[in-house]
Amino acid sequence: MRQLLWVTLATSVLFCLWLPSARAVDSEAPFSNPQLQQRYEGLIHDFRCLVCFDESIANSDADLAADFRHQVHQMVADGKSDQEIKTFMIKRYGDFILYQPPLQPSTWVLWGGPFVLLVIGLVTLIFILRRRARMHNVEGDNA
Numbered sequence: 001m002r003q004l005l006w007v008t009l010a011t012s013v014l015f016c017l018w019l020p021s022a023r024a025v026d027s028e029a030p031f032s033n034p035q036l037q038q039r040y041e042g043l044i045h046d047f048r049c050l051v052c053f054d055e056s057i058a059n060s061d062a063d064l065a066a067d068f069r070h071q072v073h074q075m076v077a078d079g080k081s082d083q084e085i086k087t088f089m090i091k092r093y094g095d096f097i098l099y100q101p102p103l104q105p106s107t108w109v110l111w112g113g114p115f116v117l118l119v120i121g122l123v124t125l126i127f128i129l130r131r132r133a134r135m136h137n138v139e140g141d142n143a
Contacts, residue, residue: 042082044056044057044072050093056099
């Protein structure tokens with residue numbers, strides 16, 4: 001029984017070490033021009049997978065991500081500029097498809113929300129610490 005536990009543990013550790021190296025398989029043939037291949041690689045890392053949410057289409061194994069990679073590959077092969085490709089994807093799927101959405105009124109909460117929460121947390125912490133200090137001083141005066 002103890003040996004089975006060790007084998008299971010060793011297998012789990014090896015699997016966890018191998019897992020980060022797993023990447024999506026790109027069925028598209030690489031470009032013969034290294035500059036086009038570099039553009040393609042950069043673009044597929046700029047777009048978010050709409051199925052996985054926290055992965056780029058370059059790293060996602062989802063069928064939708066494979067379709068996106070195919071679309072981007074085709075547009076690069078057709079001679080479209082990076083901006084034309086991004087504009088096409090944004091018009092079709094919205095700003096959410098970009099890992100770095102633009103700063104505009106509809107994304108203010110997305111960009112500013114963490115800072116607002118940080119300020120609220122700091123103000124709350126200061127309030128609690130001052131209140132504890134006052135209570136501690138009052139208890140010290142009564143003793």
